[in-house]
Amino acid sequence: MEATMNKFPTLSQLLLGRTLFCLLASTIFCSAQKSSPSGELPSLAEARRVGRANSALLTKKQSVTATNGTPSANLATFKKDIAPILTKTCVQCHGPKKAKGKFRIDTLDPNLIEGGDLDWWLEVFDALSNDEMPPEDADVNLTSAEIGKVTGWLGSEIQKASIKRRNEGGHSSFRRMARYEYDYALQDLLGLSYSLSGNLPPEAGSKNGFKNSSETLQMSAMQFEIYRETALKALEHTTVVGEHPKAVVYQLPNSDEASSALDRNQISKIHTLTQRTKKGQKPPEIVTFDQRNRSVKFNLSNHLPDQGTMRITLRAGRSTMKADEFASLRFIFSAHTSNNANFSEVISKRAIPVSGSVDDPQFIHLDIPLSEIQRNPFRNNEEKFPRRDEFLTIECQSKTRGKEPLNIFVDFIEISAPFFEQWPPKTHRDIFFESPKRNKEPEYAREVLTRFMERAWRRPVKANEVAPFVTLFMKYRPEFPTMEEAMLEVLATVLATPEFLYLTQENSSTISEAGLASRLSFFLWSSIPDKELRDLAKEGTLRDPTVLKAQITRMLADPRSARFSKHFVQQWLGLDGLNSVVHVTDSALMEAMQEEPIAFFKYVLDSNSSLMDFLHSDYAVLNERLAAHYQIRDVYGPQFRRVPIEPNTNRGGILTNAAILTMNSDGKDSHPLKRGIWMLERILHDPPPPAPPNVPEVDLTDPKILEMTLKERIVDHRNKPACLSCHAKIDPWGIAFENYDALGVYRTKIKNKPVDATSALFNKKELAGMDGLKRYLLAERQDQFARAMVHKMTAYALGRPLTFRDHAAIEGLTVQFRKKEDRLRDLIHLIIYSSIFNSK
Amino acid sequence: MTTNPAAMKRRNFLRGTGVALGLPWLETFAADDSNPDPAPKRFLSVYHPDGVGLPVKEDPAWKDWSWFPRGGERNFELTKVLDVLEPLRKEITIYSGLSHPAARTVHGHSNADQYLTGAAIGGHGAYKNSISIDQVYAEQIGQFTRHSSLVMSTNGGIGGPRGAQTQSYNRSGRPVPALNHPKQIFDLLFVTSGKEAAAKLARSKSALDLLIANTRSLGRKLSRHDQETLEQYLDAVRDTEVKLEKARQWIDNPIPKVATSNLTLEAGPKEARLYFETMYELIYLSFLSDSTRVATFQLGRENGGGPHNLLSTAVGLGNAHALTHAVKKPKGWENLGTYNRYQAEEFGRFIQKLKDTKEPNGQGSILDNTFAMHGSASSSFHLSRNYPIISAGGKNLGFENGRYLKFGKGNEDNQAGAGIMSDSGWRGKVEVEELPLSKLFITVLQRLGVEASSFAGITGTLDRV
Incomplete structure (x- = not known):
């Protein structure tokens, strides 16, 4: 092995x-310190320039x-x-x-x-x-x-x-989809707008941290059964049976009928939205969010159906339109079933910005799958207690500067369920399309299956591959009143085949065009290829350099590419670690922490900036909550954006992201060892060895040791012979982070003593705090970081662990990448054009 | 509905304990001649990673916070770690000197996998496991219940080799995935699967047949290496077929109705106490309703990571795994002991409940017909020896409790490996004699009615048990 x-x-x-x-090896080992004989340290920008000039990869000949x-x-x-x-x-x-x-x-x-x-x-x-x-x-x-x-x-x-x-040869990317890939694949295939894969067991991370790695993706009977259940459920959610069901509608009193987009004939009943008002007070016809009233809560009683989409439509406008102020809404669904028994769930995935003015108000739509949110379990009871009502709360979050208040006026609210944009919905018609054979069942079934299987299997299918599924349909058909219902069961079986669930079903060493389409889409979209990719592969033109380049550009511009940023960054940096953290009590801060590295990556990717920005940048990518955490002013609103920063903010790059610092702490204080290991594993791709035998634990009952500072303790521990070998390699990296506490806040003192964040690497290079660490990495470790990133991204792109066999390919890619000035978007292109990406 | 006084009484009783029964499913079982013994015999194993605290005698913490009891077989004295079990003293047995021989010099982090299997999984390289004791019993008894076993863990799934997130392994040594969402477990156990269940099963059978044939033709196109990966898929489909076959036999029996008052089905490990108690309650309800007679529950995984590290927040402590590493810190032994004490407390609460519930269809309490064990595959710091094991119940199966049973030689005071704080401990030479845990397993299996004479290559039963 x-x-x-x-x-x-x-x-x-x-x-x-x-x-x-x-x-x-570099014959010119020129450290940053040496380059300035006066003793004054070079700027980080200078260190970066020097580091690049001294790159061994850029100077050596490809032999x-x-x-x-x-x-x-x-x-x-x-x-x-x-x-x-x-x-x-x-x-x-x-x-x-x-x-x-x-x-x-x-x-x-x-x-x-x-x-x-x-x-x-x-x-x-x-x-x-x-x-x-x-x-x-x-x-x-x-x-x-x-x-x-x-x-x-x-x-x-x-x-x-x-x-x-x-x-x-011998390595393989043949693997099943990871849980998140399956989720997206199902959504993209069926046009589903929400996740249904929550029942699938979580993936264990592989050694290299990636969850899409062929070595760890196992299959079990439970997993298989959940696939079948989930697929059938997803199909049922995206297709319809029978007549257009009439909708339950809620509106504000005296609602303006002209604003409603609903077809009157499709409404079963209109309820007036009621909220808690003082006795004798009429419910308002306009909802105002101002400095005092930040939210409004409506009682929907128990009229909402169990299934289907709930469409919330509202028309909102802002009283002021200053560019640096923001206002947004979020939606909360709740119930109070009895005393001390209540629950609520934020049903809007993220805050919805209000950008219309009072004069030119804006319509906001929100679609919620009623079967997938936390409902009141007593809603269909006969008895009135426990209480059966369900509530919808709309909450306004806004930031105002200056004296003029920013108020939000909402003059139209309409809630309807089940809501259909069209009847039958597009998702239904994508499967059960119009055809001259519509009424000839076996023939039409074959058409439906062929089209569906080509999409699910991501390649052309042969008649003899479709035939068994047609037979299965004929077998099921008598048990169902309609052909559609029988067909759903067969389609669910298609979605349980290995052709759907597994990737890289290739026989020859170079992957087919269809295989390339899938590899591309799973790399950049974490999901199945769309029609355009499939068509190009079918024509056999996808590999054409011009076509391929245009497709990569198109794919990266598609909103689905956000999944790449999210999942690659989470797995690369091990952001799962934040889920086990209990010392972040502010949920907005936690959300912002989780998002920052992803938003930073996305910015670097979209602007095709240099990878070295991850080590240090003169900007940060922040939202208001995180900016406040970093004490950076004048950043308003929940959305992340590029913010230029000064050196005295002690930020820039990802090493100082609160997420990294927080998950690598012990809940109370920084944890240099965790941070050092994280650096080595995630940034330098040089994971430390497991602890050797004979490692004594630091004896904290020893009064001498208790008096020491953390750094002194670490040094003391390290000086024991058994500990030296590992810790000399790990600790210095972590100690350089000491200016950042357990929440990543910058500090100059610990327990009233000045922070000592200076350490020496095993090779005697001194790291003076974060600044020194960054300077050293930029001056002397650019090649290593570039190589680490090429390695990690290639492993992710292929969905398999890289082995020594891949050394030469990675080395070659890294040189090309460095020559392209380490630009992140270029790296995606390089990897996709490489022979390793096009090999099985 | 006809009533007879006995049924009436039983129903009232059950209602009193929070369970409403949809009769006549109990009668169905009573009338089932193929089930030789009306009183079900049950097996439960609860596993906790990270072992327990074993300070050296000289340490001031030894008196209170060493896990093992002091004293003799009957007059043993519990330390603070287990004193929560004092009220249940007559219902429990505590063991020392037991471990799986193949793993005695394997790092504790790797060893959850083999706790119930005894397999020589080793510390690195190729990996192969074997069937776990619960699945051996489930193979024999599973046909009499709706679910052959209930496999649960806080982390869910199967984990990875030497990083198990399940205790249960099937006949071919493949892990049985564990469930971890209370809601999902509840639905599996107690929510009806629909009226057309029979037709649905038949359809599933046709679908599986198609999938197997189709997969074979795909397999022919793949490389040998990829075929092995695909074989795992085929195994999954075949396992599903077996389950379907069983489910078909269950269709005519209605799913039992149980009260949900003690369940917080949305609880997650972050709400440690609620989650813990809900998971135990689900085991209780599944036993009470005879939905299964075999359950395993793993509290997390070895080497930390994931939700179980949060369970220790129930007693105000951080990261559970870190507690084992922090014993030399001030209050270190106490903290680890407090967490182990909490685990014992929850186990005790569950045992008490089994004891307080009359066997619905037999003699004595549910506890009397249940062998419930609680333990870990390491004692002191990553040391895969002298497993700290507690068992409870099983009076009607022939277990005599209220005892502290010391096995092996040379470690009567449980000081071998005590206080170790370095990995030299787990690698160290085995100097004291311990008995194979498999001997206990053989005893247990025999008393559960399985004709077993060997387990994991070990033969013979354990004396005195």
Whole structure:
């Protein structure tokens, strides 16, 4: 079994550097500090410039290219140039006399392609490239020219070994959809506007953090049954049977009939919206939200149907239209069944901005699936107690500057359920379309099934593939009054086939055009391809470079691409960690925290900015709640937008996002160890090894230790020999974050002592707080971060763990990416054009 | 409806305990000749990750916060960790010196998977598990109830190899996915599946036949590696067929009606107490209504992560997994002990309820016909030895409670591995003798009526139990 890229457990416990793809040797190792002899630190922008200028990836020549031939080992160079250097420098500690870290270099097989010591060589390569060996206190030294020679040779041998393994094949992206992909696929296929997959078990994360990884996506009987149930339910929600049901309608008193879009003939009853009013007071005909009245609550009694869509329509206008002020509405559904037994649910996914004026008011529509929200379970009871009523609350959130108040006037509200835009609805007609064969059942069933299966299976289907489903339909048909009802059961079976549930059903090593369409759509939309993609694949023109480029552009402009930003960023950064956090009590803050890294990523993507913005940027992407948390002024409203920031805000990039800092804390204070591990795993793609044996716990009952500051404790702990190896690698990264507390708020003092956020990396590079950390990353770790990102995004795009076989492909992509100035949108294009993306 | 005094009494009684029964489903069972014993025999296992606190004797915390009792078989003394079970003393047995031999030097984080299976899952590399004790019993008894077993966990699903989120494994060693939403469990157990159930099942059968045939033809187009992945799908379809077949036999029996007053079906692990109690209540109701006789419940997963870390908020403590790592911090042993105490308290509440409920169709209480165990696959810090196990009930099955049963040799005071705070502990040499937990499993299976002589490669029963 082949080791995945970040798993060499036995090795990693012995050695320090562990990334497979770490910095390639650079003969010009120029640190940021060295570049300014006066002792004044360069600006972050300067560090970024210098770091790019010194990129090893950008300066080295591509020596090995992918080939189908069998590469052979370059042993002559090893004998002539490499062995003497290693003998002179390494063997005294890692040889027959001493074998520090239980490692001997003199016995390694220099043939990386055929030999059995590849994993060890990778460690050697890392230790040298990351400047970790020989250690500072050793009495031997390696010149940068010597390091360059060794890593240069190793780099090309490693690449050859990777190409050889790649040519051997064996990896696979064949996997079922992840839960969120299934959810979107169902929505896109059926035109459903809400999630129905809540019953599916949660996905376990894979080692690389991705939930769409073929290694972890299991199937079980329970899972299978839930797929069948969910599919049938989704089909029932999107198709209709029988006559157009008449709607229950609620309106404000004396509502203006002309504003209603409802067909009078389709209404069963109109109820007047009533709210709690003082005795003798008439319910108002206009609802006003001002500084005192922030919400209005309507009693809908128990007239709403159990199923179907509830359409809420209202017409609203603002009293003032200042650009830097905002107003928005949100909708809450609730019930109070008895004393101390009540519940409420926010049914509007996000706050709906009010942008119309009083003179030119705006219509707002909100569609709610009544079967999917928390309803009053007693609503259909005969008895009046527990109370059967259901309530709708409309809440206004607004921000006013200056003296003139911003009020919202609503002069029209209409609630109707079940609501249909058309009859039969489009979702129904997409499945049961008009056809000359409409009344010839077996023929029409075949037509319906063929069209549906091509969409669900994402490829053309053959008559003999459709036939068994037609047979099944004929078998079911007598049990149902209508052909539609019988057909739904068959369609649900189509949605339980592996052709729908599984991705990459390919036989040859290069994926088909249909396979490419699916891979594209699951990468950028987390879902099935649309008609345009399917048609291009059917014509066989999707792979045409011009066509493909245009399609990527179209797909990224489509709203569905927001799913890519969301799910890639959540999985890359491990934002699930926030769900287990209990010390964030403000839900608006929690929501904003969860959103910030995604919004930042989306901004970088949409503007095709540099990946290095993630390390540091002179802007942040914020909404009002988060800006307040960061003490940044003049940001109003719930929506995220780019905000230029000054250095004294101590923000910029994603390392200082509240989400990252909060989930990597212990609930009360910062947690340097968690933050260090997070840095290594998520940003540098260099996960630390698991804790080795003989690790003593910090004894906090020892009074001496109790007196120490956290940093002193960490240093004390680290100085114990058993702890040193790991902690020297992890802690410094985390300590650099010490200026940020458990909620990510910037601080200069801890318990009245000044914050000490200075630490030294294992290679003796000093990190002076966040600023120093960013400067160091920008000056010296750009290649590593770029490579990490290419690796992670490719793993996500393919839905499988990358292995050593993919080394050469990733290396090549990273060079191309860096040459394109690390632009994020360009990276998407590069990955899609690559041969690895087009391979099985 | 005809009434007889006995049925009347029983119904009143059940109503009194919050359960309304839609007769005559009980009679259906009574009349079922194929079920040899009218009083159902039940098995429950509750698993908690992270082990328990085992300070060394010299530590001031030893007196109060060491998990294992002190003293002899009958005159044992409970420490503060388990003193909540004192009122149930006569109903419980506490064991020491038991563990699965194959896992004694495997890290505790990996070991939830094998707690009920005893399989040699190892610490790394290829992974294979085997059937768990609950599923062995379920295979035999499952036909007599609507659900052959009820598998629950706080995290739900199956987790990953060596990171199980279920305790239950089927005959081929595949994990049985656990349910974690109370609402979903309730609906599964007590909400009727519709009038046309029979027709629906027949349709499902046709659909599954089609899927199997169709999948075979897809499989032929795939590489060997991908075929293995597809095989898992086929297994899922076949398992579903087996379930359908069983469901077909149940169609004529109406689903029992139960009262929901003690259930908070929307509770999640964040509302630790409510969630915990609701999950236990669901087990209680499923036993009471004889919807199943086999249940497992796993409180989270090893190595933290996910909802179970929140359960400790019920006693005002943070992250449950971190408690095991923080025992050397001030009040560390006390905090871990307090959390274990809370787990014991909830288990005790459940046991008390079984004890207070008369067996609807047999002698004694429900507890008398139920073997309920509560434990973990590690004791001290990641040490996969000396499992801390409590069992309760089973009087009618032949279990004699009110005892502290020490097994093995050389660790009578439970100090082996006590106070360890480093991973050298779990790797350390096995120096004291422990008995295989599988021996207890064999005893349990035999008393449940399963003709078992070996389990996970171990033969023989456990003396004195």
